[in-house]
Amino acid sequence: MELKSNHASPVLAETAPINKSRLGIPSSLLPYSQQGASFPSGKYVSIPRKKPGKLDDVRSNGWLDAMKSSSPPRKKLIMDFTVEVDDAEIAYCSWLIKYPSALKSFEHITNFAKNKKIAIFLDYDGTLSPIVDDPDRALMSNAMRRAVRNVAEYFPTAIISGRSRDKVFELIGLTELYYAGSHGMDIMGPASTAVSSDHPDSVKSTVQQGKEVNLFQPAKEFLPMIDEVFRTLVENTREIKGAKVENHKFCASVHYRNVDEKNWPVIAQCVHDILKDYPRLRLTHGRKVLEIRPVINWNKGKAVEFLLESLGLSSRDDVLPIYIGDDKTDEDAFKVLKEGNQGYGILVSSVPKETNAFYSLRDPSEVMQFLKSLVRWKTNEEAN
């Protein structure tokens, strides 16, 4: 992967140029941290309150089907039907044959890791914290925080999240990690590296703790556009009960987990209409969330490659990257590891899913066990 300053920007060349007149507002006036809030309309700009377009659009293009299948049903719901639980368990067990438990395969993993340098990549929601109804309450337990801190003592460890980098740092609060927010479009990596300093999308920075870091933001030019889209979405979904819009700086999320299913087409149509107005943005699906992001050739997989290179760990036979995540957006990272025959992707899921991961873990508590086992193994290794 080319990452030096003479390399092309990840912004795809074939996309239309930004219509600057649409952006209008100086971005300094528009803080991006209005997460989940309704924006007081008309303060800086008056947002046209659009009626959603034809709901047929989202029905015919498969959006609604994707929305329905975007997160497994809660255990609580299926527990009422004993037969379904059994069926689900049987299906899960046969899926485990294809994607074995990383805990049960731990010896195999560590045998392969002998004499290798392990690098750990962790997603946040659904991996380090359980999925909950309110994204603002997706808190990580102290036990999990300890497990992550311990793992980072022995292995370089990075968080790669769809949330904004600031938000995910606020939730985790460990300064010893590297952080990539906005699905890898906002990376805070090590400063002392070959790739980082001379890349056009990179800047050296000193963070609060006095540490020198390198910030890599390949979608910088989209900042005002995402801000504008966020405000419009807040406005246009204001009357849909349960809808929540988050601004993740380089991408925006529209949550429908708490929206009555009969209103999902309305949510989908709002997002669909926005994308019609912004051809340089695209949609990805997360767990009961529609995510709007720039059409650039950058994702969590690219972020893993970038961080490995930044850490001086790429193209080396003695490096074993391990990426743990639960979401569709983590598949880009699993794919990079799989295609490069380079490390292990571990999918966190309690239901069968098609994936590019190699192993699986059932839920965040198993993630924690896995991280603890890695530390135990490493300390034993060092002692022998």
Ligand SMILES: O=P(O)(O)OC[C@H]1O[C@H](O[C@H]2O[C@H](CO)[C@@H](O)[C@H](O)[C@H]2O)[C@H](O)[C@@H](O)[C@@H]1O
């Ligand atoms: O890449 P991640 O760190 O996994 O972030 C992905 C999205 O996570 C959050 O939403 C998800 O978790 C919420 C809290 O458990 C849940 O309520 C929501 O339904 C899930 O989609 C976050 O709020 C999103 O913005 C992230 O993109």
